[in-house]
Amino acid sequence: MHDEIFEYAGATVSLVDPSTVLAAARVNPVELVHHADWPSPVQRVEVTVSSLDTTAGPMHVFVARVHAGAEPMSTERMRKLVLGRDPIGVLLSKRIAEGDPVATRIVDGVGSAAAAAYRKLGLDKAGGPAPHRGPGVFADAGVGLQAEVSHEADGDVIRLRSEVPRDEATANHLRAFVTLTLQAVTELTEPEALRGRRYVFSREATPPPAPVTTQQVTLDMVGGLADLVGELRQIAVSFRHPEAMARWGARRPQGILMYGPPGTGKTMLSRALANEIGADFREIRTPEILDKWLGGSERNIKQIFRDARRYRVPTLMLFDEFDSIVSYAGAGGDAASQALNAVAGIFKQEMNDLFEANPNVIVVATTNFPQRVDESLIRSGRFDIKISVPRPDEVSRAEIFRKMIEGLAAAHERGGFRMFAPDLDLPALGVASTGMTGADIKEVLRRVQMTKAMQEARTGAADPISQQELLAAVRDLRGHV
Template sequence: MSFEYAGATVEIVDAATILAAARVNPVELLRRATFPAPVRRATLTVSSADSPSGPRHVFVAEIRTNDDDVPQRERIRAVVLGNDPVGTLLAKRIAAGDPVTTKIVDGVGAAAVAAYKKLGLDRPSGPAAEREPGAAVLADAAAGVQAAVTYDQAGSVVRLRAEVPRDDVQPAHLEAMVKLTLQAVAELLGPEAGEQPLAGRRYVVSRETIPRVATTTQTVTLDQVGGLADVVAELRQIAVSFRHPEAMARWGARRPQGILMYGPPGTGKTMLSRALANEIGADFREIRTPEILDKWLGGSERNIKQIFRDARRYRVPTLILFDEFDSIISYAGSGGDAASQAINAVAGIFKQEMNDLIEANPNVIVVATTNFPHRVDDSLIRSGRFDVKISVPKPDEVSRAEIFRKMIAQLAAVHEEPGFTMFADGIDLAELGRLSHGMTGADIKEILRRVQLAKAMQDARTGGLVEPISQQDLVASVNDLLGPR
């Protein structure tokens, strides 16, 4: 969707996906956007939170007219030193560690700050300064969004916060919050900026691909899946069909109700199922063998019926995963023993229940994963029950390099901070992809875990005197995991 606001062109890329992803991880928007002075930075974060009235989507915008990335001492020094030749000379001496020059300049700066405060010159000017610290409200009546607005004591930070019940949230709410954020920016620019203060600017609102929180199996997104471009593309299409039932109805189209993913162990089938659920914004329900198979006569049949009975009652989008599908309902053959009869009975009930599940509850999608597709009877996974069958292979050399890249980028985004670098420059991803022949994504994750553990133990022993993870460290870990050759 796109719209015009305050002279700027705004494009929101797949708002439904942003809202779905925010159910799992906070989604940061507008981080790279630039605005006219005095606005330094504006961000909009969409997240999910529980409240006594139920789960809610939380929209928080923060607009700054100062630069928090520059320490106050550095800003004072910049003012005191200026750009003249003397200031340049003094700056060079400070950079060289001259203690006398540093003390003199900092002393002058402290005196200047004290004088500014005494004269009242430290107070901000412009529209933000005219507001008393406290709260106000900005609202978009059309979307029904009300954002509480708070200002800090200095008037340099403005925050907007709005909440919408999760079951009611729509792309229109995100659009409204973006407009309210830009409205707050325009107010900070003041009347002198004119009626179109953002004229000529273009803002693209899309989710950040690398969340700055530690990713778990439960919170993984399709953006973070590396090395399976074709598989990810197909799952994205399925997610789009799930999130837009009105388009499906308009064309009389039927989205897939069942997906079978098969491939070697460790290739990420369960992770992909989780990522698909998060892409859709669906609850995740995993069914394992002990939940179905029962040693008592008739127990297994009752269990599978109950699982589907519950599925027909779900009122929110839900992905049901039958992990290790072959162990749950693979045919034991034509034997007359009780075990074979029980498994065959479960398989028969499963087929019956899948026949009309999507008509009974369009909120549900079923995913089954297996390492041994040949053990699953063809009648169970025919089209109409499992419409999509996806092979998840071991990654090739290029894909392994991509998995390394995404995993390293995620670790750096979460753990690196000023003064701490986790990975050294010059990491050769192509070499890592070549050396890790035959490995899966699970193996690559283990390679990084071992290197992280080794560095942490070294840090514990030396008190922090540890070099960043290097190419040599990663190569050694790859060879260690491969073992003798």
């Protein structure tokens, strides 16, 4: 089972086993939302995936229905809707003013109230349908998904619908549709209304809680490092839009070198980039390459790149602790140094034509000691982008605390259980944790969680984690590092 866990508008979103959902929807419709706490005025959201044979061929059909209130659509209610006197009306009147086809199409269908709305906005448009206007759309450019947006006349329901050729539908399409559904929710509420909440889209009525792991991290979940994250997003965009790259003859970066102190998140960033691209993740560790037998290391590195040339889907290859594989090239005359030199030489040759052989592949190498890596090995053309991943500053540390705390709360707080006190002072935690890395902050939280769990195990109850407890854990860890 492979779950998609990502962040949208401050909410943690779990899409449970999307590949199985798409497979099951070929036979019977699959409903994905069962129980969720939505911000007012949204009362519930329904998402269904089904299959349909059309003249264009078999399609997967994604439908979302966002219910924004139980009151029926009376004449007065419709008048409020188009004149901006309730949350849906605010959205529609704003969009009418901007010429949005979604809003104009909805309002065109509500009779005389539409005329008043148009007159109010200075558009002097008589009520009635506008045949030249098509349905409005939300769109996700990343996967080319469009969702038609309409309003159901029998209640305050906004409906999104999208079709994808069944044999082309992937987990990325399903994730994009879920994101567009959440976008509709935020436009009916407030931009920050979802922050701190957790939503699970699953075939099961009560899926188990799924805390975020390194394997499921996205760039949205990275605390601090805004410039670095922005650069990685640009790389992801270049992968998701090959047609634009081809039109301009632009070449995506083939290799990225990330360097910095231990614990700063280099491996996590690599996984986040792979998830942002929608790429498979292949981590190559030192034991897979270095072999005690003569010629074994060289054969291993050749086989790794031979496999890379055959990948048919976007793939990120991570060479972690790169210096331990190819360090000190040209130094020393003993057998070990000669083996490293041979591996480094083959690595250079393989990188020279990898992109031409398979543009779906991107190579990321991480190291704590960039000075140990031969400069010719990481020159432009092999590693086009070199990124320093520093220890986080005060603001970044506070942001890391915020992201980690929100993730833990979203994964574990339910049924009245509160994990963290509401009055945490994150900037103060950022100041207190001077010199710490993201890995250190994760360890601080682990220690406090363990203490609380043991306290509950002994006494049967424990208060939420407080500011003082977090500060004490910070001081304790700093005293041992």
